[in-house]
Amino acid sequence: SSAVSKSSAAARGYIQDRFLRLLAGRRRRRAPLIHRGYYIRARAVDHCVRDFLLKTQSHPRTQIVSLGAGFDSLYFRLKDIGLLYHTVVYEVDFPNVACQKAALIKRTKELSALVGDTGGEGLEDYKLLGVDLSDLSELERALEKAGLDKDIPTLFIAEVVLTYMENSRSDAVIWWAAERFSRVCFLLYEQMHPEDPFGRVMQQHFSQMNSTLNSLAQYPDCEAQQRRFFEKGWTECSVMDMNEFFTCCTPEDEQKRVQALEPFDEYEEWHLKCSHYFVLTASKGMEPSWTPLLPNMTAACPVHAGISGLRRYGHHSVLIKPNMILTTGGFGEEDGHHCRIRNFHVLIKHAGCWKAGYVRKESPDKRWDERLYHTVSCVSNGLALVVGGRTSPSSPGLGMSWLKFPETCNALEPEDVTVELVSVQPAAEAAALRWRHSTTEVTFKGENYLFLYGGRSAAEPVLGDWCFLHTRHLSCTEIPVEGPGPESRHSHSACSWKGGALIAGGLGAAEQPLGSVFFLRELEGGFHSTSFETCRYSHTAHVHDGKLLLVGGVWFHSSVPGITVVDLKTGLCVDYTINVWPLMLHNHSSVFLPNEKELLLIGGGGNCFSFGTHLNAEPVSLSLSSILASH
Structure with a gap:
């Protein structure tokens, strides 16, 4: 699972996150290529989240909604370093996943100490909700009941989540977020380029796991994803693949640190993986952080x-x-x-x-x-x-x-x-x-x-x-x-x-x-x-x-x-x-x-x-x- 891979990357020093090992359950050491892949994913998401928190630090209240959060450690990591002093984090996933995570938090001292309870709806800055994302009316009802405010700055995070939904349902979520919230950002991290050789192997892998990447046929690249968000009501949208993110948004000393962590000789696979994943930020009333590069060929x-x-x-x-x-x-x-x-x-x-x-x-x-x-x-x-x-x-x-x-x-x-x-x-x-x-x-x-x-x-x-x-x-x-x-x-x-x-x-x-x-x-x-x-x-x-x-x-x-x-x-x-x-x-x-x-x-x-x-x-x-x- 991604939680196990993230935990393995943290254990090798790629990611500074002491909570991943507590949430991952079992431990298994992954290969250096997997470590790099999950490192760049974690860094891209963290970069965008911190960008949102920085832009909204003058606001008295902000909120983050993590869609399909699973056993992610975002709340615990941000709370531990003092970045949530005026931010509420809402985590949404299937009811059985939310129940398992709540039970894990309750029996794990380091996690429950930060949350202060079992992770229910009544907490001040952490709301763990069991909802099927494909049921938009139920999602909206559960978030409103938990206290989500449509008039304060809000960040939605969808980290390899929407692609598993039918396009009509994931499009509805994207449209709903732009329509209902006045000051809002959307962070999307997903796969792309399904038709080249790497992309076909990638698709086959997820299909064999009964996790078809539904969005790829209709939204195969950065340009298509950008058009998708503009058509669903977002006024600003920027996107880049992970090669560009690592080059442009990762400091040189950090690049060198990561490159020196383990013996590594899979450069082709690393760069191909990065070229098949993108990070997208869309906003209404807030500006994105970068602009994409999109070359052409014959x-x-x-x-x-x-x-x-x-x-x-x-x-x-x-x-x-x-x-x-x-x-x-x-x-x-x-x-x-x-x-x-x-x-x-x-x-x-x-x-x-x-x-x-x-x-x-x-x-x-x-x-x-x-x-x-x-x-x-x-x-x-x-x-x-x-x-x-x-x-x-x-x-x-x-x-x-x-x-x-x-x-x-x-x-x-x-x-x-x-x-x-x-x-x-x-x-x-x-x-x-x-x-x-x-x-x-x-x-x-x-x-x-x-x-x-x-x-x-x-x-x-x-x-x-x-x-x-x-x-x-x-x-x-x-x-x-x-x-x-x-x-x-x-x-x-x-x-x-x-x-x-x-x-x-x-x-x-x-x-x-x-x-x-x-x-x-x-x-x-x-x-x-x-x-x-x-x-x-x-x-x-x-x-x-x-x-x-x-x-x-x-x-x-x-x-x-x-x-x-x-x-x-x-x-x-x-x-x-x-x-x-x-x-x-x-x-x-x-x-x-x-x-x-x-x-x-x-x-x-x-x-x-x-x-x-x-x-x-x-x-x-x-x-x-x-x-x-x-x-």
């Missing part, structure tokens, strides 16, 4: 290919030959359960079609170390270097390994591939102990190097250093780089171009997506940068004919990122949405085939907060001919 279309065995994320796919794609590592499905992937996967193009091949290990006793968020770089037709990666976010990063392949495919068995795993001597290991980094092939004075840049480690949440790794000797070479370098980042993309490295996007030290493209090139005086508006991370990227293709990822906009084409000469950006379900374009890999102008998207997905896990079922082939031709 469209493009994909084509599916039916191949199994690639339901995973945090992996790496690389074109090891013109007709062969090797995928290594990640977390996903293997042998019927979720785990870090132990086996290699190969796609082979035969007779014009991609098919899954069979991978033979040259030395079966040498096991793949089940790494995530690593890189694989081909240094020749028969040789690739694996760099970095991790097992657990709290474990040290992994080092380097060679992957060797036969020079030619066996003509008699074109679907068989042999892979030999060879350990690397620890000479350059220190630079490789990271994950979510990039390795890019560059040239300097006729020699080939891998430019190892950024990422994170168990000790550092974001890295900004780099290393030029000589591909023949596997030694870090000192090569001077002039001018200022890019800021620290991880989960960025990096492409080889004109002998240099193009670094795009990523997640910075403040856990904010970055919107810059840096170009490192020999004889060009170090890094040169430009910016693009679609800040993102956890994407993939490719360069073709002077165009940088940014594929998928996570950003803070309301839509899902598709493909952004950046003209590297003019800086012009054009965005295309990939409108397909069930496809999550983060934590994925992609391979670009320039001759065919085809993009193969492999794997991707992840945990959808507490709603379940979605892993892309099969590779998707995108034809980019029309997009590239238009540029």
